[in-house]
Amino acid sequence: MRGRPTSEGAGAAATTPAIVHTTVESGRSNPSAAPLPMKVAIIGAGRGGTALLDVLHQIPTIELVGMTDKSPSAPGLKRAQELNVPVYSRIDDLLHDQPLTLLMDVTGDPTMESALRQQTPTGADIISGQAARLFWLLVQHESTLQTELLQAEKMAGFGSFAAGIAHDMNNPLQLILGMAENLAEETDLEAVHAQALDIIDAVKRTTAICRDLTSYSRRTSVRQDGLIQVNSKLDEALKIARYAVALQDIEIRKQYQPDAVVKGNPDKLLHVFVNLITNAVQAMEHHGTLTLETISTADTTQVRVSDTGCGIAPELLTRIFEPFYTTKPPGKGTGLGLYNIKNVIQLMHGTIEVDSHIGQGSTFTLTFPCDPSPNEGTGQS
């Protein structure tokens, strides 16, 4: 939920509006002072290989030079292609083509290690068997930590909901109390009926608040993945975000393409949208236009969240996705919002990009591959 510069963003480079693009892969293009990248190939593109690919791909000092599996339909091969990692159907070709530092065998095949040892060029290490299993366990552990971090950040964000919740609870409570006090003395039966109906409406409104928030606070589970209707998820996020930020004076424009869908965890995606909307509104200091847009093409679904706020200084754009980076005052931001967003989007095989013009606003564009599998459930929104 954090990372949108406020005062810093508004002050810097005000005369030279910058259009800066950054993506979650941007870290890879900046090897800085690191030594030569480690050239790693992954043998086996099942669940373990795919998870390993996703983690190693995020590390700037590792260059993934190839992935292979005997089954052409192995899930990791498709993911490798999305990440521009070369894919091989034969191990021989991979070993022949690419200079290697390390081979990671996650096939689970006990004969693979000795076969690889005979073919692997000198100087390259092989991780196989129990060592590869240990890596798989570490990767799973990392995934658990990311889920915990997301939940922790979500819970930390609840503090900022207090004002919105109090407003939305106490207004209907005022009506209920006032009407009930009046009913105690009311003798006109028609007035009694009308006021009783007002009380019922007010009670329903307070229960809606509890329902929204308890559903938002629940822990996300990997088993809930499915097709998500993006437009209704954005609308749901707006309802939640209004507890955190005042939307009264924000003009909201929706440019939805009907039936925009993405595949992933609906609770996590809701959290992403709530964070992006909250950031956008905070950047506008309660006056401006928030635009929510969905665009579907044959290959991708895009979601855009734009504001007309202070914008982000170019030198900060590369830092906003770093963990614990925030420009908000102490106690107002965890610095984990955009970091978590980046992780969730990567897990959904998508990318996040930001365009920002100082003094004019920012646009966050999320791009997801369009790959609705027919076996998945639909309409989880």
Added chain:
Amino acid sequence: MSEFKSGFFIGGESTNGRVLVVDDEPDIRKVVRMTLQKAGYDVLEAENGEKAIEVINSGENRLLLDVMICDIRMPKVNGIEAIAYFRENYPRVPLIVLTGFPDTDMATSLLRQGVVDYLVKPVEGDILKAAVGRAMERRELAPL
């Protein structure tokens, strides 16, 4: 407080005083109106600070408004902005804040600015009436 003690006439009708209720929630305006009217007050409504400023600047309200009850979180001109305007332009009118969100820092700051009471919703009718009664004692007559 004895009701009707300080009553005077507006449009031929006896009233304890004229109160402006500023809140973006129609339900709140409705229920506050109900409570205060039964206590003999003449009640005006405004849905935000901008409207409240319009109301006090129109006709006899300039002279005859006795108390304002104001919410904080409202669209357009919010409660803080409206209160600043009223304190500057109509310092004789006592202000009561009626808010959904208790905030100690804000309450302290508003009381320092001359707000006479800071009430948190939901507030009982008797407490609201007592607050308005106290505010009535603090009001000053408009200069003629």
